[in-house]
Amino acid sequence: MSYVNMSNLDRAIRVTVGLLMLGAAWMGIVTGIWRAGLEIFGWVPLVTGTVGWCPVYALLGIRTRRPEV
Amino acid sequence: MSDARNPWLAHGAITLRRLKWITVSAALVFILLLELVRRALYPYLPSLSGKLLMGAAVFTGCLFFFAALFSVIERIQGSLELRNRELLALHEAALGIYGELALETVLQRVVDRARHLVDARYGALSVIDDQHRIQSFVTSGISAETRTRIGPPPVGHGLLGVVLNEGQRLRTPDLGKDPRSVGFPPNHPPMRSLLAVPILCKSPFKGNLYLAEKAEGAPFTVEDEESLVRFATKAAIAIDNAHLHLRLNDLAVAEERLRIAHEMHDGLAQVLAYVNTKAQAVKGFLASGRPEEATKQLDQLAAAAREVYADVRESIIGLRSAAVPGRTVTDLLQDYVNTWQAHTAVDCDLRIDGAPRLTPNAQLQLLRIVQESLANVRKHANATTVTLSIAQGDSALRVTIEDNGAGFRPGELGRAELPRFGLSTMRERAETIGGTFLLDSTPGSGTRVTIELPSPPQSIETLQESP
Numbered sequence: 001m002s003y004v005n006m007s008n009l010d011r012a013i014r015v016t017v018g019l020l021m022l023g024a025a026w027m028g029i030v031t032g033i034w035r036a037g038l039e040i041f042g043w044v045p046l047v048t049g050t051v052g053w054c055p056v057y058a059l060l061g062i063r064t065r066r067p068e069v
Numbered sequence: 070m071s072d073a074r075n076p077w078l079a080h081g082a083i084t085l086r087r088l089k090w091i092t093v094s095a096a097l098v099f100i101l102l103l104e105l106v107r108r109a110l111y112p113y114l115p116s117l118s119g120k121l122l123m124g125a126a127v128f129t130g131c132l133f134f135f136a137a138l139f140s141v142i143e144r145i146q147g148s149l150e151l152r153n154r155e156l157l158a159l160h161e162a163a164l165g166i167y168g169e170l171a172l173e174t175v176l177q178r179v180v181d182r183a184r185h186l187v188d189a190r191y192g193a194l195s196v197i198d199d200q201h202r203i204q205s206f207v208t209s210g211i212s213a214e215t216r217t218r219i220g221p222p223p224v225g226h227g228l229l230g231v232v233l234n235e236g237q238r239l240r241t242p243d244l245g246k247d248p249r250s251v252g253f254p255p256n257h258p259p260m261r262s263l264l265a266v267p268i269l270c271k272s273p274f275k276g277n278l279y280l281a282e283k284a285e286g287a288p289f290t291v292e293d294e295e296s297l298v299r300f301a302t303k304a305a306i307a308i309d310n311a312h313l314h315l316r317l318n319d320l321a322v323a324e325e326r327l328r329i330a331h332e333m334h335d336g337l338a339q340v341l342a343y344v345n346t347k348a349q350a351v352k353g354f355l356a357s358g359r360p361e362e363a364t365k366q367l368d369q370l371a372a373a374a375r376e377v378y379a380d381v382r383e384s385i386i387g388l389r390s391a392a393v394p395g396r397t398v399t400d401l402l403q404d405y406v407n408t409w410q411a412h413t414a415v416d417c418d419l420r421i422d423g424a425p426r427l428t429p430n431a432q433l434q435l436l437r438i439v440q441e442s443l444a445n446v447r448k449h450a451n452a453t454t455v456t457l458s459i460a461q462g463d464s465a466l467r468v469t470i471e472d473n474g475a476g477f478r479p480g481e482l483g484r485a486e487l488p489r490f491g492l493s494t495m496r497e498r499a500e501t502i503g504g505t506f507l508l509d510s511t512p513g514s515g516t517r518v519t520i521e522l523p524s525p526p527q528s529i530e531t532l533q534e535s536p
Contacts, residue, residue, distance in 0.1 A: 036122065
């Protein structure tokens with residue numbers, strides 16, 4: 001029984017979104033408080049997408065990954 | 070069993086370790102990240118947007134921490150529930166085999182229950198002889214027709230031989246891909262997954278349990294293997310028990326043969342020696358021209374023959390009454406009393422108060438004691454009426470045999486006379502099953518024999534009777 005509760009597509013989307021958020025902040029596309037916000041919260045989809053485990057899914061009992069046989 | 074051998078214990082230990090790690094290290098990481106966030110938001114903290122961002126960051130951190138904690142707890146709970154279900158299934162499977170004593174039925178039940186325990190389509194149990202050859206092969210999930218079409222049972226080549234010769238467990242997801250496999254005989258149903266464990270008994274029995282074709286084409290898991298090994302241990306106890314029961318029956322038969330031999334020696338052989346002596350005497354009297362004396366001797370000879378005839382007939386009735394399966398001890402006693410009355414012309418009143426609760430061996434011993442007592446009444450008491458009372462108490466069965474015959478003084482019987490009345494045998498019979506034997510007799514007032522035999526508790530008897 002694995003802890004991973006996300007499908008590969010879900011993970012890919014999260015990693016992409018995370019990288020875009022962080023990239024936008026670091027490349028100066030956004031500034032001010034928005035930049036700080038992206039710098040902080042960009043890590044959330046990046047980390048959850050990388051490890052494949054979403055805390056909200058876990059608390060609500062959602063799985064986008066197919067159950068193991 | 071060590072954690073390494075038991076996946077349930079090993080899994081539980083890992084999850085608990087993870088929980089400890091999360092509760093300690095995650096809190097530190099959370100504080101560190103909070104500090105980094107605070108620094109990043111430092112210029113904006115006085116504004117409302119900054120405060121909102123800081124709150125959202127704290128909330129997200131808490132969400133991660135508690136979700137991780139609950140996930141681990143949920144996994145521990147799931148693991149415990151799964152283990153509980155496995156143990157219940159194992160317990161139920163074991164209960165199903167403990168109630169049976171016939172070896173053949175025990176073996177069939179073992180393989181049936183094992184199949185259901187690990188959700189396998191086919192099951193088999195091989196009984197092995199001293200030369201590691203398969204002596205018999207009990208199957209489950211395969212129809213008699215299919216078995217006939219497959220042909221003779223396997224001899225232990227290929228994968229069957231691995232468990233057979235090496236006495237080791239075997240678990241494989243695909244039989245055909247294993248290099249040790251030698252394939253199936255024609256008409257054999259297709260099988261992929263296999264799980265096999267040896268059954269290690271204390272009795273001379275040796276066997277292996279094979280399960281094939283897990284449901285829905287899945288392979289057998291480590292948990293299946295552990296469950297089956299534990300079940301095999303319980304099956305070994307049930308098989309040992311059936312072996313002991315079989316041996317007990319053999320011993321009972323041997324004991325009965327010995328008793329018949331003693332009876333023949335004490336009764337029949339003595340009378341035949343007596344007949345020989347009398348015949349010699351008749352011959353002598355006839356040779357010396359004394360026919361009256363010879364006639365007297367012949368009368369004594371005829372009386373002895375009648376006596377031994379009655380004894381033999383009584384023994385035969387007794388043996389027949391014990392050899393009827395499926396009848397209660399009350400039925401057997403009633404039949405015996407009816408036949409005995411018809412042959413002796415002595416009125417016998419059988420009174421039964423409550424259904425007797427006795428083990429099968431105690432029932433046999435009671436029958437023999439009653440038969441011996443009634444034989445004594447016929448031979449020695451000169452009685453017209455006998456009362457046989459059976460009363461079932463809470464913990465013991467009380468049996469009284471009372472006649473209105475001549476009676477005697479038990480204290481005046483010599484040691485040599487005791488075997489003649491079978492008193493010592495009756496006492497021994499009662500005592501071997503934990504009972505007591507009491508004789509009460511006075512000349513002119515008849516004789517009373519009282520036997521008390523311990524009864525098994527109601528619940529145990531019910532358990533023995535249940536299938």
